[in-house]
Amino acid sequence: MSVVDCERVPTAFEARVYEALRRIPRGRVTTYGRLAAAVGCGSARAVGQALRRNPYAPEVPCHRVVGSDGRVGGYFGEVAGARVMEKVERLESEGVRLAGGRLAKGQPIWEFHED
Numbered sequence: 001m002s003v004v005d006c007e008r009v010p011t012a013f014e015a016r017v018y019e020a021l022r023r024i025p026r027g028r029v030t031t032y033g034r035l036a037a038a039v040g041c042g043s044a045r046a047v048g049q050a051l052r053r054n055p056y057a058p059e060v061p062c063h064r065v066v067g068s069d070g071r072v073g074g075y076f077g078e079v080a081g082a083r084v085m086e087k088v089e090r091l092e093s094e095g096v097r098l099a100g101g102r103l104a105k106g107q108p109i110w111e112f113h114e115d
Helices: 012-021 032-038 044-052 082-093
Strands: none
Touching (some): 012 032, 012 044, 032 044
């Protein structure tokens, strides 16, 4: 990543995504689709792209977002390797139960509710 990328200001959409992420408590996860709905967007992929560019991680916890099928998914644009293992380790350290690269059976999904 270049110095210019590091200094980039998030778009209004990205800011909404990051603000919603802050509402997910430690030890809980949501899906890309549910996060998209929470910010008024119909595209889980657009949310994934915003998470890929998250300059505030881990304070803005993009690691707490998984696929609709419970798969851990990518992390910072990587879909395998050390970065994804970092996501797995972060989730497990928060008490999220995983099995075979996905949420363990019975692991709840965080639901966004209007305050």
